[in-house]
Amino acid sequence: MKRREFLLATLGGVGTAVASQALRGGRAVAAPQKGGQVIVGLSQEPTVFNPLKPHIEVDRGVHMCLFDALWRMNPQGQFVPNLAATIPTVENGGISTDGLQYTIHLRRGVTWHDGAPFTAADVEFTYQLIMNPKFDAATRVGYDGIASLTTPDPATVVLKLSKPYAPMLALWSDTYIVPKHVLGSVTDLNNNVFDTKPIGTGAFTFGERVAGDHITLEANRKFYGTGPYLDRVIFKYIPDLTVMFTRFQTGDIDVTGIQGITVDHFDEAKRLKGVTLHTGPTNFVEYLWFNLGRPQFQDKAVREALYLGMDKQSYIQRIYYGVPPVSESYLAPSSWAFNPNLPKHEYNPDKAKARLEEAGWKVGGDGIRAKNGVKLSFSNSTTAGNKVREQAQAFLQQNWKAIGVDMQIKDMPAAVVWGDYFFKSQFDSVTVGWNIWGEAGGDPNVLNWFGSGYIPVKSGKGSNTTQYANEKMDRLAEEGVSVVSQEKRKPIYQQIQAILHEDLPVLPIFYYVNIEGTKAGLQNYQQNANLVSNVWNANAWWWAK
Amino acid sequence: MGRYLMRRLFQGGAVLVGVTVIAFALLHLAPGGPLAMYTLTTSMGAEDLARISHELGLDQPLPVQYARWATNLVRGDWGRSYRDSRPVLVDIADRLPGTVELMLASLLLAIGIGVAVGILGALRRYSIFDYLATTGAMVSLSIPTFWFGLMMIFVFSVSLGWIPSGDMYSLGKPFSLLDRLHHLVGPVTVLGLVLVAPWSRYTRSGMLEVLYQDYVRTARAKGVPAPRVVVQHALRNALIPLLTLAGVQLPMLFGGALVTETVFSWPGMGRFFVDSLGYRDYPVLMGILIFTAILVILGNLLADLLYAVVDPRIRFG
Numbered sequence: 001m002k003r004r005e006f007l008l009a010t011l012g013g014v015g016t017a018v019a020s021q022a023l024r025g026g027r028a029v030a031a032p033q034k035g036g037q038v039i040v041g042l043s044q045e046p047t048v049f050n051p052l053k054p055h056i057e058v059d060r061g062v063h064m065c066l067f068d069a070l071w072r073m074n075p076q077g078q079f080v081p082n083l084a085a086t087i088p089t090v091e092n093g094g095i096s097t098d099g100l101q102y103t104i105h106l107r108r109g110v111t112w113h114d115g116a117p118f119t120a121a122d123v124e125f126t127y128q129l130i131m132n133p134k135f136d137a138a139t140r141v142g143y144d145g146i147a148s149l150t151t152p153d154p155a156t157v158v159l160k161l162s163k164p165y166a167p168m169l170a171l172w173s174d175t176y177i178v179p180k181h182v183l184g185s186v187t188d189l190n191n192n193v194f195d196t197k198p199i200g201t202g203a204f205t206f207g208e209r210v211a212g213d214h215i216t217l218e219a220n221r222k223f224y225g226t227g228p229y230l231d232r233v234i235f236k237y238i239p240d241l242t243v244m245f246t247r248f249q250t251g252d253i254d255v256t257g258i259q260g261i262t263v264d265h266f267d268e269a270k271r272l273k274g275v276t277l278h279t280g281p282t283n284f285v286e287y288l289w290f291n292l293g294r295p296q297f298q299d300k301a302v303r304e305a306l307y308l309g310m311d312k313q314s315y316i317q318r319i320y321y322g323v324p325p326v327s328e329s330y331l332a333p334s335s336w337a338f339n340p341n342l343p344k345h346e347y348n349p350d351k352a353k354a355r356l357e358e359a360g361w362k363v364g365g366d367g368i369r370a371k372n373g374v375k376l377s378f379s380n381s382t383t384a385g386n387k388v389r390e391q392a393q394a395f396l397q398q399n400w401k402a403i404g405v406d407m408q409i410k411d412m413p414a415a416v417v418w419g420d421y422f423f424k425s426q427f428d429s430v431t432v433g434w435n436i437w438g439e440a441g442g443d444p445n446v447l448n449w450f451g452s453g454y455i456p457v458k459s460g461k462g463s464n465t466t467q468y469a470n471e472k473m474d475r476l477a478e479e480g481v482s483v484v485s486q487e488k489r490k491p492i493y494q495q496i497q498a499i500l501h502e503d504l505p506v507l508p509i510f511y512y513v514n515i516e517g518t519k520a521g522l523q524n525y526q527q528n529a530n531l532v533s534n535v536w537n538a539n540a541w542w543w544a545k
Numbered sequence: 546m547g548r549y550l551m552r553r554l555f556q557g558g559a560v561l562v563g564v565t566v567i568a569f570a571l572l573h574l575a576p577g578g579p580l581a582m583y584t585l586t587t588s589m590g591a592e593d594l595a596r597i598s599h600e601l602g603l604d605q606p607l608p609v610q611y612a613r614w615a616t617n618l619v620r621g622d623w624g625r626s627y628r629d630s631r632p633v634l635v636d637i638a639d640r641l642p643g644t645v646e647l648m649l650a651s652l653l654l655a656i657g658i659g660v661a662v663g664i665l666g667a668l669r670r671y672s673i674f675d676y677l678a679t680t681g682a683m684v685s686l687s688i689p690t691f692w693f694g695l696m697m698i699f700v701f702s703v704s705l706g707w708i709p710s711g712d713m714y715s716l717g718k719p720f721s722l723l724d725r726l727h728h729l730v731g732p733v734t735v736l737g738l739v740l741v742a743p744w745s746r747y748t749r750s751g752m753l754e755v756l757y758q759d760y761v762r763t764a765r766a767k768g769v770p771a772p773r774v775v776v777q778h779a780l781r782n783a784l785i786p787l788l789t790l791a792g793v794q795l796p797m798l799f800g801g802a803l804v805t806e807t808v809f810s811w812p813g814m815g816r817f818f819v820d821s822l823g824y825r826d827y828p829v830l831m832g833i834l835i836f837t838a839i840l841v842i843l844g845n846l847l848a849d850l851l852y853a854v855v856d857p858r859i860r861f862g
Contacts, residue, residue: 191630
């Protein structure tokens with residue numbers, strides 16, 4: 001198992017040459033060397049260490065080092081066992097044919113950082129804690145479909161579901177197991193010693209947090225899996241991205257994490273010596289996100305015309321230096337569910353105008369189209385201060401002005417745009433990057449995003465802020481989560497992507513590319529678009545001296 | 546004196562209550578909220594956000610939220626940060642040593658250079674030195690700190706490699722005083738130069754005012770040595786406006802300097818406040834505001850009390 005994991009962790013990544021050489025030879029030609037530390041620069045500060053509490057992306061990176069889930073998704077989109085010994089499938093009998101029962105065999109001999117043994121009781125406790133009304137869990141969605149979780153023996157967990165739920169494996173890949181012997185005895189579940197001294201099973205143990213500055217994790221020498229080879233990993237908080245780049249230049253940080261290197265520094269970064277740049281596309285898609293509750297967007301012709309009138313190529317070329325690839329779907333080509341046959345976007349302002357004309361949107365005296373007293377005018381919002389996106393908005397404004405559409409830019413601080421303004425559908429349109437695949441733990445499920453029962457202003461749940469409602473979509477999205485076999489799910493999600501491309505409740509623009517830098521010599525750093533943080537395999541990192 | 550102090554402290558208390566009401570209202574009435582941070586990065590849906598909002602009490606009417614917060618505060622409970630679940634006072638206390646280290650070193654540098662330049666400028670009024678000092682003060686006041694800090698890093702860190710490009714100390718290395726001081730050079734130079742201007746200007750004008758007073762001329766006529774005239778007769782009296790400046794700058798000592806902290810990746814209060822504002826971490830924001838308000842009130846009171854020490858003409862009644 002160790003060897004297989006090592007292979008998986010290194011495939012296709014940095015240091016592949018060294019690793020494959022080692023494996024081909026059958027003996028350790030360039031075996032990983034122990035020692036040293038890595039400083040990862042982060043533009044946001046990780047502060048939440050209980051992995052079940054509400055958290056943000058950077059917190060997740062720390063969780064990945066401190067804790068383990070039952071399994072983790074690798075860059076190729078396959079689940080790799082962590083605390084589980086194997087991945088349950090229908091074939092190996094881990095998942096019952098009706099998709100209602102999951103039998104999970106746990107790895108034996110794993111210990112918590114404090115030495116206590118890890119058992120099935122910890123998995124059971126983790127589930128119970130998530131469902132405990134006294135605990136402020138980040139989410140209970142998905143877990144609430146588990147009818148029972150039992151532990152027939154200390155190394156086996158059996159899940160029984162009330163109805164089949166295909167994203168179950170993805171859900172547990174993002175469920176970090178917490179220790180029962182620590183959290184089971186605290187009086188206040190929400191505020192306790194675990195928040196400042198977390199104990200996990202992961203490759204690194206918690207060292208210290210200097211608030212507002214850095215977090216130090218020390219190597220867990222009793223780790224059950226590969227490595228860790230480093231002595232420690234330090235997450236250093238550097239709020240400004242220009243400063244982050246400068247500090248990477250001076251060699252003070254070894255890895256530029258999360259937001260990495262901004263596109264405007266890309267050329268300069270390429271000229272740096274002694275560094276390796278990683279530029280893999282992510283599953284983050286940049287969208288123009290409509291609020292279909294607005295009368296002008298209810299007309300499909302308008303959405304189509306806006307897509308036709310968007311000069312996507314120049315948008316990417318001029319504003320984003322041509323770095324990110326064009327997107328037509330919410331899924332990336334690396335996903336098993338990706339539909340490669342979606343029609344390619346076409347920039348055609350004349351066709352856009354014609355479409356609007358035939359739908360009855362006529363140009364008024366001010367040059368802006370209108371129909372039945374509704375003007376083709378709306379606002380577009382995003383987080384204020386994001387320079388590159390601001391340029392993109394201005395570019396789009398020009399594009400659409402040419403077809404008689406008026407878009408006003410209304411940017412606001414993050415805490416404003418992404419609060420009630422977004423969740424209660426008070427916006428006209430927003431420019432936003434989402435990772436729908438990754439947020440579900442690596443699953444194409446879209447129920448929460450495009451299901452008509454998941455419109456927050458109507459039902460109080462979900463994330464369908466665009467207020468998209470389509471019966472066929474609802475049926476397919478429900479079906480997609482109730483069929484367990486990946487083979488059978490694939491055509492369903494291909495159809496879902498085709499419908500979204502046809503209806504255009506949101507306009508996909510491009511796939512984000514994370515430009516990240518690592519100091520040369522750091523081995524096994526590997527981007528993983530299926531997870532929200534690239535420190536996912538820090539246990540396998542090592543320094544070539 | 547005792548009665549005066551009582552009166553001032555009572556006034557201070559009233560101001561503090563006012564500050565909390567206004568700050569609480571402004572922070573909560575401003576659009577946005579603390580849950581927005583979860584929207585962009587996790588799979589939390591509207592039902593999760595509503596649940597967390599209820600558990601934090603954010604769905605209560607504002608006066609109810611204020612009453613609960615204020616009652617807890619009176620009991621000594623400043624609340625917990627939404628971001629890291631720790632008590633607000635612990636969070637603030639954690640940022641203090643780093644903040645004071647940076648600010649105190651910068652202020653001492655600024656005062657040292659500023660007062661010396663101010664005295665020399667006053668003694669040699671309209672000399673080349675005086676013109677240079679005046680121009681220097683103007684430049685240091687108008688130079689953008691962010692740019693200046695980055696330039697420092699580019700020249701002395703990236704190109705010359707003389708100073709570290711940031712942090713309080715080398716991460717992952719054992720404690721060393723030399724290492725700490727080395728890391729102070731960059732941020733203290735930037736911040737010290739920004740702060741030096743008011744000190745030199747105040748000192749210069751204060752000195753000029755007293756240097757031409759009759760008692761200074763008398764002292765000189767009596768044959769008192771020049772250095773003694775400057776230090777004992779002139780400077781002591783020129784100190785009064787400087788005390789006001791010190792009183793006003795006292796809260797800065799604990800309040801931090803946002804831009805310098807950002808450029809040099811320094812964990813100070815300035816950054817903490819702005820980050821908390823970005824996340825709408827209400828308990829922390831209120832905590833910092835009260836803490837700062839107390840410092841402002843105390844700083845002013847202290848300056849007023851010190852007037853009596855340096856100026857015998859001032860009496861409190």
